[in-house]
Amino acid sequence: xxxxxxxxxxxxxxxxxxxxxxxxxxxxxxxxxxxxxxxxxxxxxxxxxxxxxxxxxxxxxxxxxxxxxxxxxxxxxxxxxxxxxxxxxxxxxxxxxxxxxxxxxxxxxxxxxxxxxxxxxxxxxxxxxxxxxxxxxxxxxxxxxxxxxxxxxxxx
Numbered sequence: 001x002x003x004x005x006x007x008x009x010x011x012x013x014x015x016x017x018x019x020x021x022x023x024x025x026x027x028x029x030x031x032x033x034x035x036x037x038x039x040x041x042x043x044x045x046x047x048x049x050x051x052x053x054x055x056x057x058x059x060x061x062x063x064x065x066x067x068x069x070x071x072x073x074x075x076x077x078x079x080x081x082x083x084x085x086x087x088x089x090x091x092x093x094x095x096x097x098x099x100x101x102x103x104x105x106x107x108x109x110x111x112x113x114x115x116x117x118x119x120x121x122x123x124x125x126x127x128x129x130x131x132x133x134x135x136x137x138x139x140x141x142x143x144x145x146x147x148x149x150x151x152x153x154x155x156x
Contacts, residue, residue: 012041019050028054028063032070039077045084048077052089059139068141071115071151098136106140110149 015037024029035050051074057065078089080152098106108118115129137143140151 007114011037012043015041016046019046019085022050023053024123025059026061028061028066028070031057032073035073035077044077044080045086045089048081049086049089050075065141066137067139068151071140075113075151098139101134101140102136105129106148106152109133109136110152 012031015034018030019034019038021027022034031050035047035054038044038047038050042130052154055067055070055074056071058064074089080085105118105122109115113121114124115133119126120128134147138156140148142148142151
């Protein structure tokens with residue numbers, strides 16, 4: 001990629017090279033910077049990819065607040081891209097942060113089901129559902145069900 005940048009004019013190829021380098025180095029700060037640069041150029045899909053990658057890396061590193069912040073940036077940018085999908089956008093989403101059970105409970109809660117309804121369906125206690133939701137909220141950086149629905153991309 002470095003060789004390619006020396007052959008090309010224009011900022012896009014240079015930013016793309018920094019994107020590849022930041023991705024390879026798992027550098028979330030550099031990915032966020034690249035994301036901001038792509039966004040300022042109007043290259044929204046690449047900006048969303050950069051923030052999505054930063055979210056996934058932050059999550060794997062246990063930096064939940066950063067992961068949630070980067071995820072929010074990616075989600076906002078993706079909203080401008082209609083239904084565009086890329087491999088980087090497929091990873092690093094909320095589902096990658098949650099266990100299977102947490103995802104199941106979070107989706108049910110995001111669609112408007114009460115903890116009691118979820119508990120009955122899953123044959124667990126309401127307390128178990130609420131404990132799972134507390135972990136989901138922490139992982140996704142949300143505080144209430146309305147925010148949970150937005151973080152998961154669901155509408156009540």
